[in-house]
Amino acid sequence: MRLRNVTGSREMIADSKYVVHNPQEHKGKWSEVFENDRPIHIEIGMGKGRFMMDLAAANPQINYIGIEKYSTVLLRAIQKMEENELPNLVFIRMDAEEICDVFAKDEISKIYLNFSDPWPKDRHAKRRLPSKEFLARYNEILIPDGRLEFKTDNTDLFDFALEELEPAGWKAEAVTRDLHHDEVLSQGNIMTEYEEKFSSMGNPIYKYIIYR
Numbered sequence: 001m002r003l004r005n006v007t008g009s010r011e012m013i014a015d016s017k018y019v020v021h022n023p024q025e026h027k028g029k030w031s032e033v034f035e036n037d038r039p040i041h042i043e044i045g046m047g048k049g050r051f052m053m054d055l056a057a058a059n060p061q062i063n064y065i066g067i068e069k070y071s072t073v074l075l076r077a078i079q080k081m082e083e084n085e086l087p088n089l090v091f092i093r094m095d096a097e098e099i100c101d102v103f104a105k106d107e108i109s110k111i112y113l114n115f116s117d118p119w120p121k122d123r124h125a126k127r128r129l130p131s132k133e134f135l136a137r138y139n140e141i142l143i144p145d146g147r148l149e150f151k152t153d154n155t156d157l158f159d160f161a162l163e164e165l166e167p168a169g170w171k172a173e174a175v176t177r178d179l180h181h182d183e184v185l186s187q188g189n190i191m192t193e194y195e196e197k198f199s200s201m202g203n204p205i206y207k208y209i210i211y212r
């Protein structure tokens with residue numbers, strides 16, 4: 001998702017108190033940012049932030065970090081936080097490739113990937129957020145019994161993501177190819193912006209929950 005260039009978005013982000021600047025400086029010390037020891041859950045490729053905001057409002061006992069690569073997109077999330085401030089949610093603008101520079105071993109309790117960019121060309125497979133290369137990075141930062149949850153409406157990306165599990169040493173705990181009609185997994189489901197858009201077009205939503 002790349003929105004039209006918004007003039008001054010980088011400056012607005014630099015001034016925002018909802019964004020953690022120089023996130024590498026907090027590696028191993030994220031509990032200090034939240035001023036408590038509660039578990040930390042992250043969404044990588046958060047987009048405009050609706051999913052993170054709904055989760056943070058519903059679960060004050062969890063700390064959330066929304067990660068987004070593009071300033072113009074992150075700006076939308078910041079604007080939402082200005083209307084409805086949440087003490088247990090912060091944002092980082094960064095490329096997820098650098099995630100191991102930002103979080104220490106076992107610092108994260110849960111990872112969400114929602115409607116990740118498909119990168120359809122084979123030569124770009126390493127850039128897909130559920131690729132084995134990214135799973136190796138998540139392995140570094142996630143607690144031993146931590147879970148990763150991934151949702152998409154993209155069949156090729158979901159098939160690819162399932163194939164990547166075994167070589168990367170991960171296992172599926174739950175898999176559905178129709179989340180909204182799955183009696184168990186649909187319970188308490190919080191929709192993302194893309195999920196709302198694609199499910200309203202009739203696309204089934206795929207989801208897995210994985211562990212290692």
Ligand code: SAM
Nearest residue numbers: 001045046047068069095096114115192193194
């Ligand atoms: N998760 C949101 C949703 O479900 O509504 C947004 C989905 S959008 C298709 C994917 C988002 O992931 C985009 O905003 C994109 O900029 C971000 N993204 C893609 N690759 C990324 C990366 N390597 N690091 C951080 N964000 C990334």
